[in-house]
Amino acid sequence: MDTSPNCAICNAPANPECPCESERLQIAVKQAEQRAMESRLAEIKDWVISHARQHILNGFERLTSARKQAHSTYLSSLPFYSVYMQYSGHPPIHPTHLAQLQAQISEAHAELKRGIDADWRASVLRYPEVLDYFYSLVELRLPNDRSPRVIEPPFAAAGYADRGYDHSRIGKEGKKKKRREREPSAAPIERGRGNREEHMYTVVGRTRGPPPVPTPPIQPGGYPHPPGFYRYQ
Ligand SMILES: [Zn+2]
Structure with a gap:
């Protein structure tokens, strides 16, 4: 006598096996996973994003502040720059010197902007590995198979x-x-x-x-x- 139970869904005999139960199980697993994991995954995602973003921004700030520092050091080193600043861009100097200084300043500003854009691009392009890194810090832990709570659920x-x-x-x-x-x-x-x-x-x-x-x-x-x-x- 075959004591195998009939299908719990459609009550068909155990042989040949119908797909009802495995289909239902897949649905149940998916739903249970959603109930159990959705909010946790969302929390993890928020955590990872905020730390990755902060890390990227910090790195970018360091790069650009060094760049801005070098920029102003360079400007200060230009001939007539201090008098140029002192007279708010209209210093009493020879027009040739003034034109040259303005060209140098303008080129330095453009160079600074290019550098900042490059810093930003380089920083943002690091997101994939930075996200990987922060995700790797998240610990997922399965209970021990011999844990009483696993062997004997409380129901x-x-x-x-x-x-x-x-x-x-x-x-x-x-x-x-x-x-x-x-x-x-x-x-x-x-x-x-x-x-x-x-x-x-x-x-x-x-x-x-x-x-x-x-x-x-x-x-x-x-x-x-x-x-x-x-x-x-
Ligand atoms: Zn069935």
């Missing part, structure tokens, strides 16, 4: 048949329903409605051999989830 210690899947553990409250309401045939199917994703609980992967513990039910099309939906009585 369904004897399998789901004993007390059902405690909805309140994941922030859903509810009261008990009869098992028959769990049958797919009794489930209202309203396709085409907007899926309330957080209400879609789906099965976990099926195993061959010993019947698996009852798993969270499927909600085709995302119909409203009765509280305590898969609580056995």
Whole structure:
């Protein structure tokens, strides 16, 4: 006798295997990942961006302030520059000297601007590796496989048949329903409605051999989830 459980979704015999359960599992994983990771990833991203930006800006400021310093040192070294400044650009000097000085100043300003543009470009082009660096500082840690919290999650210690899947553990409250309401045939199917994703609980992967513990039910099309939906009585 084949004791393999029927498909939890469509109730077809275990052989040949239908794709329902693995499809539902993929959906469930995706949704769980979203619930668990979305806000954390957003937080990490903000952190990485703000530190990368600050690092780039700091580097750019250092480059340009050195450049501006060299620029003003150079200007001060030009003949007639101090008298030029003293007379606000109209110094009583020979027009030839004045024209030469103005050309030197103008060229120095253009050179400074080119340098600043180059500094900025070089800084901004470093973003990919700077982002890599700050992302590399973020630590992701998986718990030890032997951790009691991993081996024995604080619910369904004897399998789901004993007390059902405690909805309140994941922030859903509810009261008990009869098992028959769990049958797919009794489930209202309203396709085409907007899926309330957080209400879609789906099965976990099926195993061959010993019947698996009852798993969270499927909600085709995302119909409203009765509280305590898969609580056995
Ligand atoms: Zn199936």
